[in-house]
Each structure stands twice: as C-alpha cells, then as structure tokens.
Amino acid sequence: MLIIDDNSCLVCVGCLALCPETALYHDLVSLKVRQELCSDCRFCVQFCPVEALSIGPGTDGDV
Numbered sequence: 001m002l003i004i005d006d007n008s009c010l011v012c013v014g015c016l017a018l019c020p021e022t023a024l025y026h027d028l029v030s031l032k033v034r035q036e037l038c039s040d041c042r043f044c045v046q047f048c049p050v051e052a053l054s055i056g057p058g059t060d061g062d063v
C-alpha cells in the first residue's frame with residue numbers, strides 16, 4: 001500500500017499524471033490515494049522530489 005507523508009508532500013501534483021491506475025488525487029489541501037486502485041508500481045515513489053511517498057507492508061488492502 002502507498003503511504004503519503006503529509007508533512008513532506010508539497011501537493012505539487014506532479015505524481016498524479018504518472019499514476020497508471022489514476023489512484024492519486026488531491027483535495028487542494030493534501031494528496032490522497034485510492035488504495036483499492038494502487039498497484040504498488042512505485043512510479044510516484046520514484047518521482048517525488050521530496051520523498052513524501054513510500055510503499056508500506058501489505059497490498060490490496062490486506063494490511
């Protein structure tokens with residue numbers, strides 16, 4: 001599952017366009033993820049300039 005560090009995220013939204021599953025979105029205040037759509041591909045993790053994203057244990061909601 002994708003973990004978002006809200007304290008680091010700048011909501012630059014650069015990662016949104018990279019997500020092949022359209023799992024990322026934002027509410028103008030913070031970045032959000034639809035865990036049920038995320039495939040743990042890590043594209044967004046590798047892109048984020050401030051390392052606000054990481055992949056935690058568990059996939060498909062089986063944490």
Ligand code: SF4
Nearest residue numbers: 009010012013015048
């Ligand atoms: S690329 Fe990083 S800083 Fe930008 S919105 Fe995504 S998680 Fe936040």
Ligand code: SF4
Nearest residue numbers: 019038039041042044
């Ligand atoms: S890990 Fe992949 S599927 Fe999940 S939010 Fe990031 S870019 Fe999208």
